[in-house]
Amino acid sequence: MKAVHFGAGNIGRGFIGLLLHDAGYEVVFADVDAELIAALAASDSYTVHEVGEGARDLVVDGYRAIDSRADAAALAAELADADVLTTAVGPNVLRFIAPHVLQALRDRSPGAAPLAVMACENAIDATSMLRAETERLAGPDEWIELERRAVFANTAVDRIVPGQPSGAHLDVTVETFSEWAIERPPFGDAPPRIPGAHFVERLGPYIERKLFTVNTGHASTAYFGFLAGHERIADALADASVAERVGRVLEETSALIVAKHGFTEEEQAAYRATILSRFRNAALPDTVERVGRQPLRKLGRRERFIAPAAELAERGMPVDGLLGAIEAALGFDVPADPESVELQERLRTDAAAAIVHEVCEIQPGHPLHDRLVETVARRTAS
Numbered sequence: 001m002k003a004v005h006f007g008a009g010n011i012g013r014g015f016i017g018l019l020l021h022d023a024g025y026e027v028v029f030a031d032v033d034a035e036l037i038a039a040l041a042a043s044d045s046y047t048v049h050e051v052g053e054g055a056r057d058l059v060v061d062g063y064r065a066i067d068s069r070a071d072a073a074a075l076a077a078e079l080a081d082a083d084v085l086t087t088a089v090g091p092n093v094l095r096f097i098a099p100h101v102l103q104a105l106r107d108r109s110p111g112a113a114p115l116a117v118m119a120c121e122n123a124i125d126a127t128s129m130l131r132a133e134t135e136r137l138a139g140p141d142e143w144i145e146l147e148r149r150a151v152f153a154n155t156a157v158d159r160i161v162p163g164q165p166s167g168a169h170l171d172v173t174v175e176t177f178s179e180w181a182i183e184r185p186p187f188g189d190a191p192p193r194i195p196g197a198h199f200v201e202r203l204g205p206y207i208e209r210k211l212f213t214v215n216t217g218h219a220s221t222a223y224f225g226f227l228a229g230h231e232r233i234a235d236a237l238a239d240a241s242v243a244e245r246v247g248r249v250l251e252e253t254s255a256l257i258v259a260k261h262g263f264t265e266e267e268q269a270a271y272r273a274t275i276l277s278r279f280r281n282a283a284l285p286d287t288v289e290r291v292g293r294q295p296l297r298k299l300g301r302r303e304r305f306i307a308p309a310a311e312l313a314e315r316g317m318p319v320d321g322l323l324g325a326i327e328a329a330l331g332f333d334v335p336a337d338p339e340s341v342e343l344q345e346r347l348r349t350d351a352a353a354a355i356v357h358e359v360c361e362i363q364p365g366h367p368l369h370d371r372l373v374e375t376v377a378r379r380t381a382s
């Protein structure tokens with residue numbers, strides 16, 4: 001069994017690559033970072049160091065590594081008979097992976113078992129986005145034939161993998177917790193065998209609960225923490241004022257999760273408490289700059305702030321805490337983050353309504369619109 005995994009970064013090496021390796025797959029890492037690929041190709045193994053209660057050191061070996069920009073032929077040869085194709089590259093990068101998926105399907109023997117394609121990104125329906133882009137590139141006529149050669153399944157991935165300290169080489173430090181939920185229906189009776197993952201009938205409740213609790217809570221901690229002058233996530237949450245505001249945000253998103261997906265209040269409260277204790281893990285060297293990265297993406301319509309706030313507003317439920325976190329996100333001014341630079345530039349030059357329309361994609365008439373414009377206007381005026 002062979003898996004080609006795009007994105008040999010933190011989640012790639014520290015989570016998906018590890019689980020595929022442990023499931024018995026021959027893992028082929030594909031990445032555009034030439035230095036990283038050269039280091040992987042020159043190595044026999046790397047170690048995933050867990051930190052926290054019950055931590056273990058886990059060795060990943062037997063992999064190959066390909067520079068997907070420089071060595072398209074080698075990549076196509078690996079993909080042609082792969083069983084699984086996964087990604088952990090960032091949702092905005094999926095469109096650059098689609099040409100490789102298309103090539104893989106073109107080169108696949110029509111009689112072979114379908115390629116299992118799973119995008120492992122923090123985004124709702126990331127695999128569907130990859131599929132749609134692949135279909136667009138193929139065109140309708142060719143797609144009729146090619147789509148039979150793959151099974152596309154959405155997934156939800158959860159494990160905190162911080163930026164790695166210099167000198168770590170290929171080793172990765174991760175928290176002990178991890179969850180990889182994959183939708184089962186696309187596979188029928190034959191889901192891939194990945195013991196570290198679990199297959200679910202409906203992914204919607206899982207991914208929304210994860211995105212609107214873990215990611216909303218983490219990003220809120222990062223933005224409130226950044227404005228309060230904290231560098232590390234654990235320190236930000238130890239600040240009572242930050243913790244109180246994060247708690248308010250999560251009470252709002254929890255109310256939505258309970259109302260929409262039928263989790264009980266007790267279940268959701270326990271989930272929230274577990275997550276906050278993960279963020280407090282002082283052994284994880286995680287920073288507000290990493291967790292707050294790419295604020296424009298995070299302020300998007302289907303993302304961790306606007307999506308729950310819009311649904312709560314539609315239901316007439318409170319959104320004050322979320323609007324506070326959105327306002328804090330607008331204050332994320334980090335010169336090393338290109339999206340932060342662009343956001344700050346837009347706040348200087350654009351009208352609040354234009355930002356709400358173009359970045360958050362909330363239109364006039366929506367019940368969140370006017371309060372969101374007021375929130376953004378407080379930052380454009382300052």
Ligand SMILES: NC(=O)C1=CN([C@@H]2O[C@H](COP(=O)(O)OP(=O)(O)OC[C@H]3O[C@@H](n4cnc5c(N)ncnc54)[C@H](O)[C@@H]3O)[C@@H](O)[C@H]2O)C=CC1
Nearest residue numbers: 007009010011031032033088089090091096121122160161
């Ligand atoms: N780090 C974390 O704690 C978690 C991250 N995620 C998600 O996982 C994804 C990856 O995140 P990280 O691993 O943290 O980022 P990362 O930056 O450590 O790794 C991304 C990797 O993708 C590579 N890449 C970029 N463009 C590429 C392309 N066109 N083809 C092949 N490789 C390409 C980069 O060179 C890099 O090695 C994101 O969607 C993120 O939201 C999800 C859960 C947790």
Ligand SMILES: O=P(O)(O)OC[C@H]1O[C@](O)(CO)[C@@H](O)[C@@H]1O
Nearest residue numbers: 122157158159160161214218291
């Ligand atoms: O690229 P993003 O969306 O910030 O993804 C990284 C985030 O995913 C998480 O690991 C949660 O699974 C957060 O800890 C982290 O901030």
